[in-house]
Amino acid sequence: MTEPTTGTATGTETDTETLRERALGSLVTARDRTTLLTSCVEDPDLTAQHSPLMSPLVWDLAHIGNQEEQWLLRAVAGRDAMRPEIDGLYDAFEHPRAERPSLPLLPPAEARAYASEVRGRVLDVLESTAFHGTRLTEAGFAFGMVAQHEQQHDETMLITHQLRTGPRALTAPDPDPVPLFTGPAEVLVPGGPFTMGTSTEPWALDNERPAHRREVPPFRIDTTPVTNAAYQAFIEDGGYDDPRWWTAAGWAHIRGHSVTAPLFWRRDGGQWLRRRFGVTEVVPPDEPVLHVCWYEADAYARWAGRRLPTEAEWEKAARHDPARDRSTRYPWGDADPGPQHANLGQRHLRPAPAGSYPEGQSPLGVRQLIGDVWEWTASDFLPYPGFRAFPYKEYSEVFFGPEYKVLRGGSFAVDAVACRGTFRNWDYPIRRQIFAGFRTARSEGA
Structure with missing residues (x-):
């Protein structure tokens, strides 16, 4: 018995560009959703903890940017850390969700600006990265991993929206x-x-x-x-x-x-x-x-x-x-x-x-x-x-x-x-x- 390939092998320039376009589309789709989930409520809703089971929405926003910086700018591109002092704040294993509201988190405007600056630099890296050579870059894996990570946090933020009280903020x-x-x-x-x-x-x-x-x-x-x-x-x-x-x-x-x-x-x-x-x-x-x-x-x-x-x-x-x-x-x-x-x-x-x-x-x-x-x-x-x-x-x-x-x-x-x-x-x-x-x-x- 066999399993399928995806139809996007990495052996040709055409296939590499197809994967690059897929990576770009996946990153853009994820960020559009993150923006929707964090712009449909006022800042007090972003900084509040709506359930001890969940992080404040503003934590998820900056965590998304921090993980993207760590994996795509530092690990893939080899660049220096932009904000090394915040790595610990957004380490999910260092701080349980219940204690995250008490941390000195980036306020909403600063979190948005940080995530946006990271994304701008990542798009430049995406254009120049060869999709081979290391396990991280093979077939654009690191970019796909980061897109999946952001979408997973988008789902987490949607759960937070379901848990929050007050009037409806999302429609579909x-x-x-x-x-x-x-x-x-x-x-x-x-x-x-x-x-x-x-x-x-x-x-x-x-x-x-x-x-x-x-x-x-x-x-x-x-x-x-x-x-x-x-x-x-x-x-x-x-x-x-x-x-x-x-x-x-x-x-x-x-x-x-x-x-x-x-x-x-x-x-x-x-x-x-x-x-x-x-x-x-x-x-x-x-x-x-x-x-x-x-x-x-x-x-x-x-x-x-x-x-x-x-x-x-x-x-x-x-x-x-x-x-x-x-x-x-x-x-x-x-x-x-x-x-x-x-x-x-x-x-x-x-x-x-x-x-x-x-x-x-x-x-x-x-x-x-x-x-x-x-x-x-x-x-x-x-x-x-x-x-x-x-x-x-x-x-x-x-x-x-x-x-x-x-x-x-x-x-x-x-x-x-x-x-x-x-x-x-x-x-x-x-x-x-x-x-x-x-x-x-x-x-x-x-």
Whole structure:
């Protein structure tokens, strides 16, 4: 079995220029989004900490600029540090989020000016850098890494916008309405080996590497993510009051924190309401459920007589093409994502209805594996066989272990540059502020 190449090899001048244009476009798209997320509110909202789980928005802004300076101006171009005295302030490992508001952070105007000056110099470096010679520069990896980093922080800032109180600051059109999905509830994924991970995707991050063979027994997986309506049935059946469905740690967590529904939900008479980016609305029944932690997803799956898919099962459902016996970059094939394939890039501020994007389904007919909601899996975040940290251990290696659960597929808040069929996300099983939902699975014959 093989995995695809991206169609942008680095052996010719034309291919190098294509990669350079991709890097430029990715950096510009990320910065446009950062600007939107930090210009739609006044300075007090930028410097406030809207939740102890999140940084002030102004910290993210300067951190984005500082990481770009460190990797592209210093590491790639070999230039002297512009503001070495601020490196420690914006070191995510040196300062936990809860203490960042007390740091002497750059004020909003200065943070904007710093990030802008860094970007101007980076664009000059991009024009002159050869996309070969070192692992950082090969195929423009460092530029792709920085674009992905900024988009990841853009998603984090969007989470902060969801957590902040006050009037709506962001708007976007809703996804197109679709007929109620009436297709099969689940899809059979045949057993056998497949190629998991990648060794050829130029901008894949270290935890996605290397490509390796995995043997997966046959299983069935939900055709679409679990919807709000389905999750409400779990609530109404007393799911949050029955310890049978919960792990010991999950039961202790929901009891200790009085969790009785997804985050941002509240009951109003006979209906459920939710708060979404400053607006209160009726919970739409046909959307994928959002803002549930791993414990909640796992409990629902047990209640439904099913389980969460393993990470390997999820990736096989998303990438395996049985007709060609190969793994593709995305469920729909090797082409980059388009608006017909998936709900990505903050194009909308909500998931699309379950069953949307038929052009983005996998060869087996599984839908919405990319975009809409991150999907919790049953797996701990662990390295692949042959893993090597690059370019720094703190991106992945320090997080490996049973404390973190893997999420796959991206959400409406994820940009395409930071979302692939091999892309791995991870978080604590208690996290609910992230844009996460899930789908369930069962072993064939179970």
